[in-house]
Amino acid sequence: MKYEPVIGLEVHAQLLTHSKIFCGCPTRFGEEPNQNTCPVCMGFPGVLPVLNKRVVEFAIRVGLATHCEISRYSRWARKNYFYPDLPKGYQISQYELPICSNGYIDIGAEAAQRRIRLTRIHMEEDAGKNIHDVRGDYSLVDLNRAGVPLIEIVSEPDIKSPEEAGRYLRSLRSILQYLEVCDGNMEEGSFRCDANVSVRPTGSSVLGVKAELKNMNSFKAVEKALEYEIKRQMETLSDGGTLIQETRLWDADREVSRSLRSKEYAHDYRYFPDPDLLPLVIDNEWIENIRASLPEMPDERRARFISEYDIRAYDAELLTGRKDVADYFEEAVRLHANPKGISNWVVGDLFRVIKEERLDEKLRISNWPLSPAHLAAMVRMIDEGKISGKMAKGLFEEMLATGQPPDKIVREKGLEQVKDTGSIEQAVAQVISNHSQQVSDYRSGKEKVFGFLVGQVMKATHGKANPQMVNEILKRKLES
């Protein structure tokens, strides 16, 4: 029997608000343990939560950008469980009436486009962190993260392969970054994904028994964990075994997953409406104001890049996948109006370096040693014939390494292209007198040696002569 995978993803995204969801503590990452805490987020008895309005605004932004219905009336719920990083003994979340529902995200371009439906988006608070193995037999608890606002984005089981799961996650992250509600950093945990996966006989419309995979902290890890789990489930069924609904932890070093627990059910959490918080009532005017303030989204920007800059669809897709990269490109084009030239350098050379240095997840282009102004200045120098394309490759590396502007490097290293007729004529004359055999071959009709002679002139000028001028002068001298 043949099987097909079915995947649904649950993404937790930390929101970029300055303060926490129900108290005024800062959300800053990387502080001393328990620095960003107060009686509310430490769960002292008798305190009351006060909702941060910004969190609701951010959730609505995401809901609108993903074509959700925004609930005019939604409710907070307590999700009860015991764990040391959750001092209240419950997480404030949303359950029956989430703020957003029934949306979708289109992934991939044109013909290959697929629509992944979103079941819901709800708001909740993050838990703290337990820290093991740093102090003898003790475990430590850091509550800086407790109360940091999250949205959870739940997809329908519409995803058909690990590769498609990766594409969905990249699109979703890109949307959140464009909206400036989440920085999307998987390694620091501000964008986390739990992956639900099952397999079923190909073509069947009944869902199989799913496993929920946790603990993946990169896009690659999500794809690998899914591949491993799909294979495991298919093999189990093919061998006549049965699957149980369970939660499994991915081990990135060993590239295997292991069972953590059999599945808990919603009723285990004893959800009930939080009596400390009023139902959330949102008026239409606020929703419409937020809608009017939405920025240009990745799909729109891609379409505009194709029409406005006349660049290839594939390049436009790469350039707009990350907002900071798209901003970088447009800033460079504003400074030197050669979009195709600049696009080639960004997509070819800049991306090669980003991948090589494996900065894919962390890199902030605003800190990049090669500023858009420097890239634009370099492309201008090529376009004005001051340097050759070949010299520019070396210059690019030098700019990356030193952070210096291109004109300064060119001046200091004497890289400028030689365009003065006198010195090229001199080099040509030298080459002609040193290669009398090849010169007479050429004159008797063996035109192939021309390339060799050009090469000799370039060598004599240390590659700096303008190749077009070398061609012209050499031809003129040989034929005179």
Ligand code: ADP
């Ligand atoms: P739970 O009750 O375990 O929370 P839900 O029905 O709420 O399950 O779904 C949680 C996530 O799992 C959703 O993203 C959903 O699309 C996905 N999902 C549900 N059932 C399956 C299945 N059989 N196979 C794969 N994914 C599934």
Ligand code: ZN
């Ligand atoms: Zn607090």
Ligand code: MG
């Ligand atoms: Mg559920």
